[in-house]
Amino acid sequence: MSLRPHIRFIVNPVSGPKSRVDVAARIQSLLNHEKFKHDIVYTTHAGHAPELARKAADKGYEIVVAVGGDGTVNEVAQGLLYSETALAILPKGSGNGLARHLKIPMGLDGALKALNRGQISTIDSGSINGHAFFTTAGIGFDAYISSVFAGNKKRGLQTYVELVMKEVLSYKHLPIKARINDNSFDTNCYVMAFANAAQYGNNAYIAPMADIQDGLLDVCLVRKLDLVKALHLSYCMITKQLANVDSAEYFKTTHVKVETEEPMMFHADGDYKGKATDFEVEMKPLSLKVLVP
Structure with missing residues (x-):
């Protein structure tokens, strides 16, 4: 890994309950910039997140963060399967199943702080009819x-x-x-x-x-x-x-x-x-x- 791992945040702007929280501003405020460099991209349609995640993995990003609900997490994770790039989650949906299982804090600020000190692990996935x-x-x-x-x-x-x-x-x-x-x-x-x-x-x-x-x-x-x-x-x-x-x-x-x-x-x-x-x-x-x- 590089001295400052590169993180891509993939934000679904319509995910979850309506909120006035400025996600980009919270990332800028709470991300440990001495530890990470980052960029932020936004999805524009269903099926966009896997493409954005796959491109980040191909470019050697160490971490890609899904900012959204279960659908966004699923799409980002699809783009990272079998790659060396790790999925992180800032939960912003109604269910947040994987984030809860991984014990990621539900609040945006808490999840960002957890990301700063996070460790990489490896998990299983499943497939139903592809x-x-x-x-x-x-x-x-x-x-x-x-x-x-x-x-x-x-x-x-x-x-x-x-x-x-x-x-x-x-x-x-x-x-x-x-x-x-x-x-x-x-x-x-x-x-x-x-x-x-x-x-x-x-x-x-x-x-x-x-x-x-x-x-x-x-x-x-x-x-x-x-x-x-x-x-x-x-x-x-x-x-x-x-x-x-x-x-x-x-x-x-x-x-x-x-x-x-x-x-x-x-x-x-x-x-x-x-x-x-x-x-x-x-x-x-x-x-x-x-x-x-």
């Missing part, structure tokens, strides 16, 4: 909620919870054929979540035992759900007890194949990706360098 994810991916109800949430003008945890409670009874489970650890089985599926990290975001823990460096997916299968079970599951997600409830089954694996008769929705890091009848989910061990406090 789409990279770093916290969770899933098929079924959580993907359906992602599709509805994406079209909602209001953001944040309250909006997400309201959508879940509104839609939980109308969404129906579907039959699937799954192959996990060389075992094939037919089952119902309300939701099948593939967890690299422990939580979706907002401290909602879908896989409390997940280790982001173990090379394994933590697969959570919920076959059927009613309102009582949904309320119980929601409580257990918030209290990190989901792995201990009867409604959810867990598997650890490196590769999952799922076939469905009817097209099912799927998401990657909360970003709705569409529908499919065939799903292939796999791990990419130790594929991303990250800066952690």
Whole structure:
């Protein structure tokens, strides 16, 4: 590494709750300029961040910082996969799943101070039908909620919870054929979540035992759900007890194949990706360098 590592900040100007905070000014004020040199670039459209991150990695930047929510983090991380450039995060979204898992402070000032003293580590990533994810991916109800949430003008945890409670009874489970650890089985599926990290975001823990460096997916299968079970599951997600409830089954694996008769929705890091009848989910061990406090 050079004497003064070069950092690129990639800012999504429309990410997260509206704020009057001048991100560039806070970076200028709080970044340790004796330790780092930096530049700031802004995304202008969906899919721009991977390009900006990839160019920075190709030019030898040591660190690229995603300034935004889970979607921005996902896009920046995509551009850095298998490179020597580390991802850092200034969380500015509504969920901030990867930032929370990595114990990055949620406030901009705290995250910048943590960046100044951060250390580089390496984590796993996952892939669902060719789409990279770093916290969770899933098929079924959580993907359906992602599709509805994406079209909602209001953001944040309250909006997400309201959508879940509104839609939980109308969404129906579907039959699937799954192959996990060389075992094939037919089952119902309300939701099948593939967890690299422990939580979706907002401290909602879908896989409390997940280790982001173990090379394994933590697969959570919920076959059927009613309102009582949904309320119980929601409580257990918030209290990190989901792995201990009867409604959810867990598997650890490196590769999952799922076939469905009817097209099912799927998401990657909360970003709705569409529908499919065939799903292939796999791990990419130790594929991303990250800066952690």
